[in-house]
Amino acid sequence: MKYAGLLVMPAGFFLSMTALVLFINPAQRAVFVVCGIAVEILGLAVAIRGHRAAPGEIRP
Amino acid sequence: MNLTLPVLSDTLIALTLALLLIAPLAIAGLSLINTGLGRSRSAAQALLGNLAIFAVTAIVFAIIGSAFSGCLPGGISHIFQTAGKPWNWLGAGPFMLGGLASAPAQSQLALIFEFLAVALAAQLAWGSGADRWRLNAGCAASAVLAAFVFPLAAHWIWGGGWLAQLGLNFSLGSGFLDPGGAATVHVLGGLSALAVIWIAGPRRGKFPREGLSTAMPGHNAAYVLFGCLICLVGFAAWNLAGAILWLHAPMAALPLTAINTLLSASAALAATFAVTRIRFGKPDASLCANGWMAGLVASSACAALVSPAASLFIGLVAGIATPLLVELFELALSVDDPSGAVSVHAAAGLWGLFAAGFFSPQHGQFVAQLIGIATLLGVFLPLVYLLFWLLNRVVPFRVEADGERVGMDLHELGGGAYPEFVIHRDESYR
Numbered sequence: 001m002k003y004a005g006l007l008v009m010p011a012g013f014f015l016s017m018t019a020l021v022l023f024i025n026p027a028q029r030a031v032f033v034v035c036g037i038a039v040e041i042l043g044l045a046v047a048i049r050g051h052r053a054a055p056g057e058i059r060p
Numbered sequence: 061m062n063l064t065l066p067v068l069s070d071t072l073i074a075l076t077l078a079l080l081l082i083a084p085l086a087i088a089g090l091s092l093i094n095t096g097l098g099r100s101r102s103a104a105q106a107l108l109g110n111l112a113i114f115a116v117t118a119i120v121f122a123i124i125g126s127a128f129s130g131c132l133p134g135g136i137s138h139i140f141q142t143a144g145k146p147w148n149w150l151g152a153g154p155f156m157l158g159g160l161a162s163a164p165a166q167s168q169l170a171l172i173f174e175f176l177a178v179a180l181a182a183q184l185a186w187g188s189g190a191d192r193w194r195l196n197a198g199c200a201a202s203a204v205l206a207a208f209v210f211p212l213a214a215h216w217i218w219g220g221g222w223l224a225q226l227g228l229n230f231s232l233g234s235g236f237l238d239p240g241g242a243a244t245v246h247v248l249g250g251l252s253a254l255a256v257i258w259i260a261g262p263r264r265g266k267f268p269r270e271g272l273s274t275a276m277p278g279h280n281a282a283y284v285l286f287g288c289l290i291c292l293v294g295f296a297a298w299n300l301a302g303a304i305l306w307l308h309a310p311m312a313a314l315p316l317t318a319i320n321t322l323l324s325a326s327a328a329l330a331a332t333f334a335v336t337r338i339r340f341g342k343p344d345a346s347l348c349a350n351g352w353m354a355g356l357v358a359s360s361a362c363a364a365l366v367s368p369a370a371s372l373f374i375g376l377v378a379g380i381a382t383p384l385l386v387e388l389f390e391l392a393l394s395v396d397d398p399s400g401a402v403s404v405h406a407a408a409g410l411w412g413l414f415a416a417g418f419f420s421p422q423h424g425q426f427v428a429q430l431i432g433i434a435t436l437l438g439v440f441l442p443l444v445y446l447l448f449w450l451l452n453r454v455v456p457f458r459v460e461a462d463g464e465r466v467g468m469d470l471h472e473l474g475g476g477a478y479p480e481f482v483i484h485r486d487e488s489y490r
Contacts, residue, residue, distance in 0.1 A: 002258075006442045013438025016431055020230055021143040026424065033430045040437040051258040052394045 005047030012039030072304055073165045079301040080172045086294025087180050089287040094187035096283030097399050101467025102191045103477035109186050109195055113202045114179045120206040121178050127153045128211035130219040131171045132163050145229045147222045151215040170305050177245045178210045184249030187399030189256045191263050192464055195472050197457045204447050213244045226428045233425030236432035239302035240360030242409040247436045250406025255445040260457040262396035264464045273390055281345045288352045295356040296321045303364035320363035324375035328355025331379025347383045350400045354378040354408035361412030370419045378408045
């Protein structure tokens with residue numbers, strides 16, 4: 001979980017990059033970029049959840 | 061640097077130099093805030109760490125980082141072609157500041173700006189690792205930031221890299237704009253802070269087995285609030301210098317940038333004051349300081365680009381969101397962030413960058429800002445996490461349990477910041 005979220009985040013970035021190259025229409029481009037950011041936020045949420053300290057936990 | 065931009069007049073060059081001599085006040089203010097928000101038994105280590113990080117980042121950036129940031133002329137950039145467009149992804153200037161003496165004054169000023177920016181970005185992570193991050197590990201992480209990560213961001217955004225050229229290559233406004241360093245300094249520093257928090261873990265006793273997190277308030281609210289006042293001067297100078305260097309703003313546009321900086325911070329403070337007053341019955345000094353700083357951070361993205369009314373709105377949103385985010389990160393997500401860098405710098409920086417595009421009249425600017433945000437989240441957080449995770453294997457981030465118990469001052473420096481004070485045993489340790 002910890003690392004899966006962090007691996008999803010670059011996928012969102014590449015989705016946004018794809019929008020730049022694939023679309024010329026500004027609206028389509030904007031929607032695709034927003035989708036890429038949504039994927040990144042999803043990845044961030046998973047990463048945060050994976051890193052959540054359990055009660056009493058102290059990492060070395 | 062984009063060499064097709066107009067050359068600055070002598071007056072603007074002199075003014076920029078003066079502003080860059082004032083800008084380190086932001087670093088001084090942040091050092092005070094970091095120290096005040098930590099514990100008294102770690103105060104000397106915290107402040108020494110801020111100084112040491114400034115020194116380490118300056119040396120490493122001079123030797124290695126400045127070559128990759130591509131700030132000085134004379135070097136070439138690494139460019140690849142995809143879909144018929146050039147993607148300028150890395151500077152390739154001379155190492156060890158080669159060619160500095162013969163570079164135009166404008167390039168030299170840009171270099172000074174980057175020296176200060178990398179120090180401030182590294183300090184943000186240091187504040188979040190307070191009370192458990194070892195000094196040598198903090199310096200090593202700062203060196204990594206200054207050598208590889210920051211130069212990449214600086215080149216992409218300020219050095220004529222692919223983000224700066226989004227306007228030229230894809231007709232997206234003026235490309236990704238970040239005149240005051242919201243992205244390269246605050247978001248990058250805030251995301252680095254998150255990586256440090258994840259790797260080092262929470263302070264001992266912060267999240268006890270019994271449930272609710274333990275409150276560990278900063279030891280000196282006066283340091284924190286005075287640091288905020290110093291930061292106003294530093295951030296205003298920073299925003300003005302950035303507007304001149306990266307936007308080529310004329311002299312007549314500068315007072316508006318200064319006013320917008322003040323308005324954003326003021327609105328944010330007023331909003332945080334009201335939110336904490338409503339939630340807790342009394343305004344919270346530490347959270348109000350966070351709100352003020354969030355307003356300043358948001359202004360660093362857009363003070364030179366938006367109207368005063370928009371600045372007020374941007375500050376207001378930053379001020380409302382910051383105390384709620386601080387609570388969310390600590391209580392719901394178990395993120396132990398003593399200085400609040402993730403909420404104050406990363407989140408407010410992202411909001412400022414978003415708002416700069418949202419309020420821009422230029423066609424395509426909003427999408428350019430979104431692509432910049434996507435890059436910060438999708439490239440730099442995983443990259444920094446990976447580098448810090450590897451570094452942690454070589455130089456362990458977290459201090460031994462005994463170091464946390466006696467305090468970082470005694471453990472790492474052999475003496476405390478307040479030798480005449482009695483340091484009480486911490487009852488929160490279980």
